[in-house]
Amino acid sequence: MTKLSKNELTTLTQSAFVALGLSPEDAREVAYVLVMAELFGLTTHGVSRVESYGERLRVKGINPTPNITVETCAPSLFKVDGDNAVGPLVGMKCLNVAMLAAKAQGVAVVLARNSNHFGPISPYSLLAAEQGFATIIGSNATTTIAPWGGSDARLGNSPLGFGVPNPKGQPFLLDMAMSVVARAKIRNAFKSGQSIPDTWATDAKGVPTTSPKDALDGFLLPIGGHKGYGLALWVDMLAGLLSGAAYLTHVKSWLDEPDLPQNLGHFFILINTQLLGNSEWLAQRMHDFAAILHDSEAADPQKPVIVPGEIELNKMQDYLQNGIPIDDDLLLLLQNYSKGHFPK
Amino acid sequence: MTKLSKNELTTLTQSAFVALGLSPEDAREVAYVLVMAELFGLTTHGVSRVESYGERLRVKGINPTPNITVETCAPSLFKVDGDNAVGPLVGMKCLNVAMLAAKAQGVAVVLARNSNHFGPISPYSLLAAEQGFATIIGSNATTTIAPWGGSDARLGNSPLGFGVPNPKGQPFLLDMAMSVVARAKIRNAFKSGQSIPDTWATDAKGVPTTSPKDALDGFLLPIGGHKGYGLALWVDMLAGLLSGAAYLTHVKSWLDEPDLPQNLGHFFILINTQLLGNSEWLAQRMHDFAAILHDSEAADPQKPVIVPGEIELNKMQDYLQNGIPIDDDLLLLLQNYSKGHFPK
Numbered sequence A, B: 001m002t003k004l005s006k007n008e009l010t011t012l013t014q015s016a017f018v019a020l021g022l023s024p025e026d027a028r029e030v031a032y033v034l035v036m037a038e039l040f041g042l043t044t045h046g047v048s049r050v051e052s053y054g055e056r057l058r059v060k061g062i063n064p065t066p067n068i069t070v071e072t073c074a075p076s077l078f079k080v081d082g083d084n085a086v087g088p089l090v091g092m093k094c095l096n097v098a099m100l101a102a103k104a105q106g107v108a109v110v111l112a113r114n115s116n117h118f119g120p121i122s123p124y125s126l127l128a129a130e131q132g133f134a135t136i137i138g139s140n141a142t143t144t145i146a147p148w149g150g151s152d153a154r155l156g157n158s159p160l161g162f163g164v165p166n167p168k169g170q171p172f173l174l175d176m177a178m179s180v181v182a183r184a185k186i187r188n189a190f191k192s193g194q195s196i197p198d199t200w201a202t203d204a205k206g207v208p209t210t211s212p213k214d215a216l217d218g219f220l221l222p223i224g225g226h227k228g229y230g231l232a233l234w235v236d237m238l239a240g241l242l243s244g245a246a247y248l249t250h251v252k253s254w255l256d257e258p259d260l261p262q263n264l265g266h267f268f269i270l271i272n273t274q275l276l277g278n279s280e281w282l283a284q285r286m287h288d289f290a291a292i293l294h295d296s297e298a299a300d301p302q303k304p305v306i307v308p309g310e311i312e313l314n315k316m317q318d319y320l321q322n323g324i325p326i327d328d329d330l331l332l333l334l335q336n337y338s339k340g341h342f343p344k
Helices: A006-019 A024-039 A049-058 A087-105 A122-130 A183-191 A212-217 A226-241 A279-294 A310-322 A328-338 B006-019 B024-039 B049-058 B087-105 B122-130 B183-191 B212-217 B226-241 B279-294 B310-322 B328-338
Strands: A002-004 A069-074 A077-081 A107-115 A133-139 A143-145 A160-164 A172-176 A264-272 A324-326 B002-004 B069-074 B077-081 B107-115 B133-139 B143-145 B160-164 B172-176 B264-272 B324-326
Touching (some): A006 A024, A006 A324, A024 A122, A024 A324, A087 A133, A107 A226, A107 B107, A122 A160, A133 A226, A160 B226, A226 B160, A226 B172, A226 B279, B006 B024, B006 B324, B024 B049, B024 B324, B087 B264, B122 B172, B133 B226, B226 B264
Antiparallel strands (some): A069 A077, A107 A264, A133 A264, B107 B264, B133 B264, B160 B172
16 A cells, blocks of 8 residues: 555546546546545545546547537536546536536536446535535446346446535535445355345346345345335436436446447536525534434444544545555556556 | 215315315315325325324414415525425425426426425426426425434434426336335234334334334334435435424424424425427437336236336326225215314
């Protein structure tokens, strides 16, 4: 592990994307989002993505020099065509369009098509919260979940995130996918020879299973059964169906077809909380809200009650002060990419 | 069971609310929402609510002659003061304000305070969908869920609903609460002497339990653990914290303090889909979306894959044609209320 400052890691990541064909400005924007993911401790969605994004950039499955365009449908409603850009570039464009419109209009909705994996949602939510905007942000994704009661993968484990600003403290940040657990957790159970709860996944025929091996051949189960299924569908309807992007099985696989555009879609819904009351009012309510939750005695004294976002924001504080730990293999990869030395 | 036409049931329910002190116009609006709940088969949120709403109306815990006011914060953002009206009256007001604004602005957000239980969400979503609006609608509720890892009830089982219009077929309608199961399901398990999965509820100390008896003394668990906890908090932040309503433990109990205003809050987010593409385009995509899901072979041949809303909308078709079945006790209650004969 090596600890890098935010600036060091951003510059290094930017260089990698410049070497992959992006303009310095675009590369900076993408690096910004991925480094924020690292600051939150979301390493699976952080700078390690240089590798997978890079793989597609090199075979032109992602467009390194896009012309992202914005269509104004109404004063508060916008469509963005990502021109198959790197996802975080489209995400940042959507966020900026939405913030500008919501400032005056009170609310803005931006729907994006022709995009790619846009990183985790919390970075966007935090940037918006810092400017006083509450957010609902979502994206569709490659299919990994079967319809509730179905027997093959037809919908994605769509990420959905929320933010609420706090003028004098930590904002509320929630960033979740729709499956009960990530696939990695099932792989870990398999490796350690343990069984899994039958609420995590189904076998290849769509039947809930306690065998991690069968689960790895099957499909992730959504939270709350039919409820999470419905939620995941709704995210895809906004992010994919209404945006003009691909949806459900129309989303091309990231792995199988690296040279074909995925045509992913995202949505950004922003609400200007500064028009609802002054910052004293909001800060007092946010403080009280968190205090009520923290005040509930923990069932396990080792695990106090938290408000979503606390873990990530505390980690960010730590990393900004003490540096961001980066795995040495990953650091080497970034250094190689930044010099234009890519794997075969 | 007696079968009533939609008109018969609406008129009877309207009469009951007029007898409880509402104006004929307001009573009609409330009846309209509760009868739609019956049409969807959501009997727990239907005309049986005349009894509980009536109980509070009679002790002035709900205001029968409210002056609901609307504040325009920005062209797309509104605050509604419900003046402690019957919830569905506030809900319909919010919906109408939102539809009017979203028609021109593309999007509208309405946040309501000083309200009460506003019925199920699907009626609002359907009315909006019929006019071309996609919806996200939520409300907070009396506390029944402990914070994730906590040990006492500090948040409500907040309902959250979504709708997406379909110009040539059934809209998408999702209406869910945040608990894995409703309390009634745990009561049923207790009555039949069965154990329950440990994902449904905790005991009084916040520890997950398989005993329905201990669960009834404890708290409902949210879907996906910390995910559902976060979702329920977010609903309360929009519906309660940002709207200016009560939130978390500030929400007064419906049962313990029937004469005190609950100060519940709601939010309505509407997106005008007619500005995104023409109706042919949307109808084709909605048809294709549903077809992809229906086409997944059912794991259990008796339970084909469905799209959220199908069950309710099919029931509505049936009931509109063949009448709405109403339990005889409930019918008698409605008839008594409509004549001003209330229980002691």
